[in-house]
Structure formats: structure tokens, C-alpha cells
Amino acid sequence: MRQLAVSFVLIFTAGWSSAFEAEAVARFGPSDSPQVLRIISTADIAFFEPMILSFLASYPETTIDYTVASSTELQKAIVEEGETFDIVVSSAMDLQTKLANDGWAQTYNSEATEALPHWAVWNDMLFAFTQEPAAIVVSKTGFAGMPLPETRNDLINLLRQYPEVFQSRIGTYDVRQSGLGYLFATQDTRASEIYWRMTEVMGGLNAQLYCCSSDMIDAVKSGELLIAYNVLGSYAINREDREDFAIILPSDFTTVMLRTAMIPSNAPSAELSGEFIDHLLEKSHGAAVMPLTNPELDLTRVEPSLNRIRLGPGLLVFLDQLKRRAFLSEWESAILQN
Structure with missing residues (x-):
């Protein structure tokens, strides 16, 4: 068998082959294979690589081109640019649902998809392969002598009690830029009115805004932040340096995102796409190859307050332009006070 080739190219501008902006591109497998599977995804390369490598162990003659893009850039690539990918993977469930609802996905059915629980599949087009909670990540060193918040009320009280400690050292998503951040924020408001009160308190302390979970976790690690709100728990739990911070699943309610995969309507290699979907579902729901799910991040302990986001047209409500x-x-009135 030919040696597995892996190459990485970092992309920082939009000028490589189309107008959408990719964050990174990687190629896995033989460089000269005529059988190429193109994947566009919001998941970092390091987090998705184990699934790709396990697939290539069964399909060694396949080359996989993996492109990382934000959820908004992914949307642009498919809808505006007409890019041809074989698999679309996204954490932004609302935008992914819109793609499928607007005719950008094709149906697929197999034993693996039929085995999914009802909440993990929509119209035979979207297939969930992870459950990933939104967590509060806090610096253990920075919280020395202070109690860790277990609920959003605890967090509000803590911020009000120690404003000088947390001034400019709280981070959350810039929901104007992050599709996942917007999804989490809108789902928070559906679950409880406390979100707006908490956002106003954060805004009063000059909360720092970020594009993505990885950057927020890095900022907690460096000491720039003491708290990061609505971070993907899956990204935090899989860090090698996770002993430096605590990962809190709020007991008042924990929002859980389903990362989904779909086959675009213009996929060049639809049959191979189906093979990859099956592999993705069988491994992630069975052998737990995918590191985005981690048994240490036990959702059963917050089961009574689990707020699993539902796939379906209900997610389109907050995509209405007026809403x-x-x-x-x-949100801007609450968070941008300085």
C-alpha cells in the first residue's frame, strides 16, 4: 500500500481558487489518486483528522481534500460560489438546515442512517454524528479562592461581586461573525430570559469578543481571560492542557449542539460520499473514533437540564432577516457598552 501522504496549506486570504475564505486546507491519502473526496467543514483539522485516517484505512486508494471554513464562509462557498464538495460538515445547525431546506442537499439512506435516533436525522439529508455541549471554561489559577459558577445566576453574582477582577477578562462569541455563536445565543434566549441579564453584565465589564472556541480557550490558557462563555465543550475537553482550566456544564440548562454532515446536491462523488457518511455514523456512534465526542464530557449528569437543539425548520426562525x-x-446594546 502506498504511504499515506498528508499535506497542509494555511489560507488567510480569499484568493486561492474562489471568493470564499478558507481558514486551512489539508490533503490526506495518495497524491495521485483519481478518486478524490472533497470535504468542507467548520471543524478544525486536528479534530477531524482521526475520522479521515480511519476512513482511509478502509479506502487506501482515496484522496481526501479537507477544507476548513467558518459557517458563514461555508454557506458562501455552497450557495454563492457553487463550489463542488462531496461532504459538508457544520456545527451551525441553523445554517446547515437552511442549506438542506433550500435544496442544496441530496437525500441519502442506508442501514447506518436508519439506525440513528429520530433527533439525529432530518429528511434523510442531515445526519448528526456528535452531541457537543456549550460550556463555561474558567481559569483554575484565576479562580483561586473564588467559587466556580454552576449556573448562569452563579456567574452573574460572581461578576457583580468581583467586577475589578473580571473587567475585560470575560470572553464570548461575536455573534455578528460566528454562525455557531449566533446559534448558541438565540437558543439561550429560547431557554431562559436570564441570557439578556447575563449579557448586560458581561457588557458592563467590557467582554472580549471572539470568532471561535479555540481562540477563547487559548485566551483562558494564557491568562488573558478568566472566563469564556458558550465554548464548545468538545474542543476544551480534548486539549492536552485541559488541566489548566475547569469545564462547566451549567446545571440550570446546558445547550447541546448536534454537528451534522450532508451530501451537497452537486456532489461529484455522491456514492463515495455515502460511504463516508456511513463510516462517520458507525464510528462516532460506535467505536468513538471521533474526538469531538468524549466520554469524560458526560451529558448524563445534566440530563434533566439538557437543552438539545432540534434539527428542523424551527431553526430557520432566527435566520429571518428582520428577526x-x-x-x-x-445584543449589541447589551454587550457593547464601552
């Missing part, structure tokens, strides 16, 4: 503008206006 989106109204939400972002209220």
Missing part, C-alpha cells in the same frame, strides 16, 4: 437584525441590535 436577525432585531436580535443583533438588542
Whole structure:
């Protein structure tokens, strides 16, 4: 068998082959294979690589081109640019649902998809292969002598009690830029009105805004932040340096995102796409190859307060332009106070 080749190219501008902006590109497998599977995904290369390598162990003659993009850039690539990918993987469930609902996905059915629980599949087009909670990540060193918050009320009280400690040292998503951040924020408001009160308190302390979970976790690690709110727990739990911070699943309610995969309507290698979907589902629900799910991040302990986001057209509500503008206006008033 030919030696497995892996190459990485970092992309920082939009000028490589189309107008959408990719964050990184990697190629796995033989460099000269005529059988190429193109994947566009919001998941970092390091987190998705184990699944790719396990697939190539069964399909060694396949080359996989893996492109990382934000959820908004992914949307642009598919809808505006008409890019041809074989698999689309996204954490932004609302945008992924919109793609499928608007005719950008094809149906697929197999034993693996039929074995999924009802909440993990939508219209035979979207297939969930992870459950990933939104967590609060805090610096253990920075919280020395202070209690760790277990609920959002605890967090609010803590911020009010120690404003000088947390000034400019709280981080969360910039929901104007992050599709996942917007999804988490809108789902928070559906679950409880406490979100707006908490956002106003954070805004009063000059909360720092980020594009993604990895950057927030890095900032907690470096000491730039003491708290990061709504971080993907899956990203935090799989860090080698996770002993430096605590990962809290709020006991009032824990929002859980389903990362989904779909086969685009214009996929060049639809049959191979189906093979990859089956492999993805069988491994992630069975052997737990995918590191985005981790048994240490035990959702059963917050089961009574589990707020699993549901796949389906209900996710499209906050994508309505009027509702989106109204939400972002209220969010900006709360968070941008300085």
C-alpha cells in the first residue's frame, strides 16, 4: 500500500481558487489518486483528522481534500460560489438546515442512517454524528479562592461581586461573525430570559469578543481571560492542557449542539460520499473514533437540564432577516457598552 501522504496549506486570504475564505486546507491519502473526496467543514483539522485516517484505512486508494471554513464562509462557498464538495460538515445547525431546506442537499439512506435516533436525522439529508455541549471554561489559577459558577445566576453574582477582577477578562462569541455563536445565543434566549441579564453584565465589564472556541480557550490558557462563555465543550475537553482550566456544564440548562454532515446536491462523488457518511455514523456512534465526542464530557449528569437543539425548520426562525437584525441590535446594546 502506498504511504499515506498528508499535506497542509494555511489560507488567510480569499484568493486561492474562489471568493470564499478558507481558514486551512489539508490533503490526506495518495497524491495521485483519481478518486478524490472533497470535504468542507467548520471543524478544525486536528479534530477531524482521526475520522479521515480511519476512513482511509478502509479506502487506501482515496484522496481526501479537507477544507476548513467558518459557517458563514461555508454557506458562501455552497450557495454563492457553487463550489463542488462531496461532504459538508457544520456545527451551525441553523445554517446547515437552511442549506438542506433550500435544496442544496441530496437525500441519502442506508442501514447506518436508519439506525440513528429520530433527533439525529432530518429528511434523510442531515445526519448528526456528535452531541457537543456549550460550556463555561474558567481559569483554575484565576479562580483561586473564588467559587466556580454552576449556573448562569452563579456567574452573574460572581461578576457583580468581583467586577475589578473580571473587567475585560470575560470572553464570548461575536455573534455578528460566528454562525455557531449566533446559534448558541438565540437558543439561550429560547431557554431562559436570564441570557439578556447575563449579557448586560458581561457588557458592563467590557467582554472580549471572539470568532471561535479555540481562540477563547487559548485566551483562558494564557491568562488573558478568566472566563469564556458558550465554548464548545468538545474542543476544551480534548486539549492536552485541559488541566489548566475547569469545564462547566451549567446545571440550570446546558445547550447541546448536534454537528451534522450532508451530501451537497452537486456532489461529484455522491456514492463515495455515502460511504463516508456511513463510516462517520458507525464510528462516532460506535467505536468513538471521533474526538469531538468524549466520554469524560458526560451529558448524563445534566440530563434533566439538557437543552438539545432540534434539527428542523424551527431553526430557520432566527435566520429571518428582520428577526436577525432585531436580535443583533438588542445584543449589541447589551454587550457593547464601552
